[in-house]
Structures are given as structure tokens and as C-alpha cells.
Amino acid sequence: MKSSVIIFPGSNCDRDMDVALKKFGFKNQMVWHNDPEIPKSDLIVLPGGFSYGDYLRCGSIAGKSKIIKSVIEFANSGGLVLGICNGFQILTETGLLPGVLLQNKYQKFICKNVYVKINNKENKYFKNIKKEILELHIAHNEGNYFCTEEEMKSLNDNNQIAVTYCNENGKEDEQFNPNGALKNIAGIFSKKKNILGMMPHPERMIDKYLSSNDGNFFFENLIENLK
């Protein structure tokens, strides 16, 4: 399986994603934002970081960058696009995913382990995954998911809510919501479920010496589903 990780100036989780993808068997390539095209891929990843410094609005400049046209074409033709953290912010800026990621409710950067519940397994990302709840890691200042009522209705109607913040037993309560996101949303799909944007970082949780290895379930499952 071939994957491509797009590097924007200011991306900083690109190497971590590269390490994770390769560990689980992807043939990964790094693609610079100014490259004319993306090599043939089964999966495109927009990694975390601070693309273009995030000085305007998180992900907004990356959302207008040269390479992003190819990403949008790839996504519109049904290709798998995964955006983590800043990558999720970029996906909402391009319009590939609805809504926006606002500053965290408590106006602080938050770096900690969280639990998320998998809400929909009818897709390439989570089909056959052995777990209902994953312990992942968040590290962001703008992860407070927000959208209009219409968009929320559409997300619900089309089963687009991918993962939600919860406790270790899967209870989705406001107290387990780290950033104020609507309905505890940690990640959403596009309508066709080929695009996934989420704030938590599975790539930081891929061996037992890190504070969790639940990222393994995510990547192992993803590559199986793509075979």
C-alpha cells in the first residue's frame, strides 16, 4: 500500500506520521507543498503542525496552497485522505469537511491522553477494528469543533461523526470533552467516508513505551482494509 504525507512549511508531525505508516507496512513518500503533483497513492495524509505558522487562521493558508488542488481532486475521486490535528483544520478550510475548529474552550493549548469512542465502523478507517474505545493523544490549541445546526443535522443524517471524546468506559460526557467541541466531536468523515479529519494523534501512540499503543489498532486496521 502506498501513502503520501504532505509537508507544508511549519508541519511538524510529518516525521512521526512517516514512522507510523512505515511501521505498519505502508510504502510512504514525503511530498513537499510546492511539488507539482502527488505520486500515485492509496492514502494521502495531511499531518499535524503549524502550517505556514497558522498565523492567519489554522490551516487557512495551507487550504489555498499549490498542492492542495491535487489533494482535493484525489479526495473527490474517492481517494482516502486522512487529516490529523492541523491536517483536520486544513480539511475544514478546503471545504472537504464541514465545520471549523475554534480555539479551545479554556483558551489553552492542551497536550494529554484522551479516550475516544468509535461511532461508525462502516468505512475503510475503522471497519473490523477490534476496539470500541481508543486511548489517543491530543496536542492542540484549536480543537474545539463547531458547525451550523444544518451541518450538524447533515453530519448525523449521514453518519459522519467518526470519533467522540469519552471516558475509558465510553461515556460521552461534557467533563470528558477537553476543548469544548460540539457533541464531543473529535473527528468526522466526509459523506462518502473516504475523508477523515480528527484532532487526536494515533501516530504518537504506536508502542507500549509511549503512554499508550492504541494507535496500533488504528494503523493495523487501516492497512488491512486497504489491501
Next chain:
Amino acid sequence: MDVNEKIAIDHGLKKEEFVKICDLLKRTPNLTELGIFSAMWNEHCSYKSSRIHLKKLNTKGKKVIQGPGENAGVIDIEDDDAIVFKIESHNHPSFIEPYQGAATGVGGIMRDVFTMGARPIANLNSIHFGSPQHPKTKNLLRGVVKGIGGYGNCMGIPTVGGQTSFDESYNGNILVNAMTLGLVNKNKIFYSKAAGINKPVIYVGSKTGRDGIHGASMASAIFDEKIDEKKPTVQVGDPFTEKLLLEACLELMAGKSIISIQDMGAAGLTSSSIEMASKGNLGIELNLNKVPCREEKMSPYEIMLSESQERMLIVLENGKEADAKKIFDKWNLDFAVIGKTTNTKKIELFFDKKKVAEIPINILAENAPVYNRKWKKTKLPQKIKFKKDDFKKLKITEVLKKILSLPNISSKEWIWEQYDHTVMGDTIQKPGSDAGVVRVHGTSKAVATSVDSSAIYCNAHPLTGGKQVVCESWRNLISCGSKPIAITNCLNFGNPEKEKNMGEFVECVEGINEASKFLDYPVVSGNVSFYNETKDKGIKPTPTIGGVGLIKDYKKMVTMNLKNSGNLILVIGKTEGHIDQSIFAINILSEKKGPPPVVNLFNEKNNGETILKLINEDLVNSAHDVSLGGIITAVSKMAIKGKKGFELNKPKVLINKFDYYFGEDQGRYIIEIEAKNLSNVQKILKDNLVHYDEIGLVAEKDVIIDKEPIIHIDDLIKSNKYWLEDYMDK
């Protein structure tokens, strides 16, 4: 403008220093030249008050590749890998403008590390604030934490450890010390020494603006009521540009075109160009019209003294300019050939086709003033005779809960949750532990690192305090199973022109040196911050020690959280019950006098090395060093982290239980072991002549101390967890 004595004094120079400048030049300097002298001769850049004392430090060792004198120190961690590291202060700017002050402190220290060719892999910080009740403290703390996070998070370097304290002596002068570790192949280290004549001098990075002019002079002055007027001397950080600069520099360094490289830190273009030329025994010629400027009509004076951030100066091999420019174009950074190396041994500056400055380099560097300032010894205070009857009314568990919730003991999660501590995917021990631990990417090795300082002990007796803080650093590294290799120090003191403050400095350095020699734990880099004084009130002497240790097989790393109920708890090292200057004496008995605990370097070394033997034999389930708050606080912190209970019984030693549990004797650790390993552990301890006490067991959730009423571990967790959060957010 003609330069005179008054202008020189306004630049922070002393009258006799101005006379010396005129003598050395054999003429009066022009304004640009005076600016250059003031930048090079201030305390921050010249170390004029500290140099003769720093020379005595133990800086050599088998693992030392580069000691003090370069952008950062370098140590060997085997297999061609080396760690580049340094700590630096950004105290003065952070007090004036906490966000930018702290942010640029972090940016500056990272630049020092990647200038040498290393990719930063971990950041730490040691931050000290005034009393929580002081009206400025909350905003300063909030700004500093946001600034540190804002810069480090954007760079994508994990902040893996730190230290925070509150003390009223920092009311008018907070301390912000930032440390960075970088990883480099030991055969590919870059230095600042220029070599060769007619080599192009290249400017890369951000454009030069008017920010930070005289920053280094400001950092060499005491504060008064006009402090807010100094805001324009604080630099403004741009972590995004620094991230690009990091990647671009590392890309250029992969080739062979760089002769020398130096970041523009304090005193900007002035000190970077002079340092490169001075080390190479060369001259340097710069055309200031070529310097990329952010603002219009900047004068040579402003260009030379700007402390705009995210800039580097490079001496390149001839003919490599085009290739190098390509890399910086890719990263959208400025690249300009601004001059060349010469054989004149002078710095010569040109602007609008006129020569605007000409100064022999040796006058600026080697001939800079050096002072052997007067200093006063601090006598060891008399031991306090506590009325032991006072203790009788106290309950251990009640005192313990109170201690766990004190500002200086309570959890600092509110702070470190705002720092990205997991990016790069190799953080295997997070903040809130004895040390932060990061794996050396792609190997079985890991590096442990911590920052420590103990101003209370240093204030009571600087010589002992200096020794103690090195030992504490050593213990923190041992506790996670690493072998301590070397240290960096950030020496934060008051006004060196006062004999008392100068004495504190001299004796702390002596203490650091003594411990560093005995433990074979050399100092490889560091920085001095004097004049931490406002309206005649100085800070407590606060040397901060940043330590680095190596774990050869990270699978053997030890953590501090208690693991399994039924396991045994041992105190390693002898407990004499030293209460003076302890958290217990100061906060519970309101007694601030007395000597700090004695440091016995032999025991320190022997106990530490024996703990490492136990860890290497896989006999230790958890370990933690005993520091502030004594044995009981140490065990409680292990229990809180492991969400376990414990049962302790004071051994039959003669001292009373408060002295035993709360005393802050040095050289001690708590370890958790399995009952089946007891005899093995005992044998190793006895063979190595290490004193130990068996004091109890790990329990499921109950905390039982000497048959006092049982409390639940959640009570201790609550006591410890919320002070800072409540203070900041409620």
C-alpha cells in the same frame, strides 16, 4: 553625534571603561563603535564579573566533546551519537513582557543547539515567580507558560521537563531559564570558529528590525520604576520562521559548504560576527547596506545592535553561495552575502560606501574588562533547637496533606499540559517525573534530562546549596535508571557589585564545582544572569542545573509510580532528620533560619551508583529521589502517580517521627521492590555499604502511616492536584 562620557554611561558603560576604550582605540569611538563596545562589554556578553570564577569549573571528562565556549556543550552518548545541550536565562525580558520574553528565550536556546548541527529533541525550563499573592504573579506565570508553549509547540520539539517555584524574592525579578537538547552525529558538529581569508559571510533567516536594540544591555541592568519603558528592548519571536530556519540549516549542513556558523542571539550581528572572527583570529568586513532589513532607513548603529530573532551568520566556502541560496529560497528565507573574512584582525563596517566603524577584534573580545569583584563569605548558620513538644499536636497525615498542596510542592500539570511533550514520538517519560526521558530516535538508547535549583538552601548557605543542587540533578537522573553524564548551568544572581551577592555567586560556583568534580559530572555549557534586582532587592541565589544522562537500553528505564500492592518500600541512604530549611520547618513551623542539610559527596555517589546496579539487575519496580518534604512526601508522590496506597512504619531509629518523615537529608531515594527480591537487594546494598531502611508496603488504595487513622489515596491526590489550577483559573 559626538560621543562623550555621558553617552557612554547611558549605554551602560562605566566611566573607567569609556576611558579604557579611548585608550585602546587611541581615539574617541563614533556612536556605532560605542554601541558595539557597549554590546560586547556588558555583563551578559562579556562575563566580566564571573569569568575568573567560571574558569575554575570542572569542564573536562571522558564523555565531553565540547565544553563551555561554544554555542552549546557537546557530550558523547556512544555509537557516533552526541548530545548538544545548554541552558540560558531570559529573566529580564520575561519580566517586562512575559509572553515574548519567554518565547524568545526558548527560540534562542534552540538556535544555540541547531547552530551546532544538532536537531533539537527536547526542551526543558526552570521558571520562578514571586509570591502567589503578589499582584503580578498570575499574569507573569500565564504569559511565560503561554510563551514557552507557543514557541516550543510550533517548533515541534517536545517540552519534557521543568521546574516551577514561587518565592517572594522573585516578586520584582522572575526567572525564566530555558534548556534544549539536540542530537547530532559526533563527526558532523559545526562550530563558530571562522577559518580562511576572503570567505563569504552570509546572513540568513528573518529580516532585521528595530526590536531588541540593547537587549543584552538591558539584561545587564537592575530594574527601577521605569521598567515598563523598556518594553521595546524585548525581542519578538516568530517560531514559524525558526522552524524553517532549523530545516534549512540542517539541509545546508548535510553538505560540506559551511566553514563556521553562529546564531545571532544577544547583541545580534555585533557579537556573532566578532565571535566568529575572534575565534578564527581573523578580521571581518561587512557591508551593512546588504543586510536584509524589515524597516526603512535603519542606521548602522541599529543594524548592528538589533536583536531581531531567527537569524544566523554563516562563513561559507567560496563558490558555494548559489547552492546554499537555493536551500534558503526553498524555505522562503532571506539569504544575503553581507561581507567577507579578512586578514586585518579588525571588524570593518561599511554603509553607503563609507567606512562607519573600524575596531581591532582583540580589543572587543580578549581585552574586554575582567573584574575580580569583592565578595563576602556566608557563614554556616547555627542549627535551630526546635521545641519537640510543638510537634506533638501535629498529625502526620494532616501535615502531609498541607505540604502536598503547597505552591512549591503541588502538581504542575496545569503548566505542562500546555506544552506539547509528545511530538517526535519518542517521549517515554513525561513532565511530572524525576526526569524527562526521550529515546534516541531509531536506537535502543534514551536520554534522561532534568532541571533543578534550590534557592532556599543556596540562600541559607551558598557553598552547601551549590553542592546540593548538582547532587539533586544527579539523583533525578539516577532515579529513572540513567547514568548521569554532564550538566549545564544557569547562574541567576543579584547585583555582583554588592559583596553579599557576589559572595553568593562565588560560593555557589565553588559548591557546584566541588560536587561536579566528585561525581565526575562536568559542566559543559552555561550562562550567567546577574542584576536580578529591583529597587535594591535582589533574588535569592538561584543556580539552575540542567543534567543529561544516558540509558543504554530504554526498556530498563524506571518510573516513579508505585506499581503493585504488596511490594516493599525501602529508603536508600541514611536519615538523620535534618529539619532546618525544610519545607516542614518553613511552612509548618514557620522557622526560616538554620543551615541547609549537609551534603556528603561520598554517600551521594555511592548511593547513586548502587541504585543503578539494582536497576541494571532488574530489581527495582519504581524509584524516586527524596527531596523537598522528605521521605513521606516522596512516597506520597510515587503513590499519587501510581494511584496506589501505602502502609509505612517508622523504623526504630532514635529520631522522632516528624524528623524522620519530613527531614530533608541528602543522598536518599525511595525504591519499590518485590518481596521475593529482598535478599538480593539487601546483599547488593550491604556489599556496597549503603544504608537502607525497610519502611513499608505498597497497598491497594489505603494510606496508613504509623497507625494513624486510615486515609484514601484519593485524599492525597486531591491535596496535590488542584492548587495551581484553582489559583490560575478560579
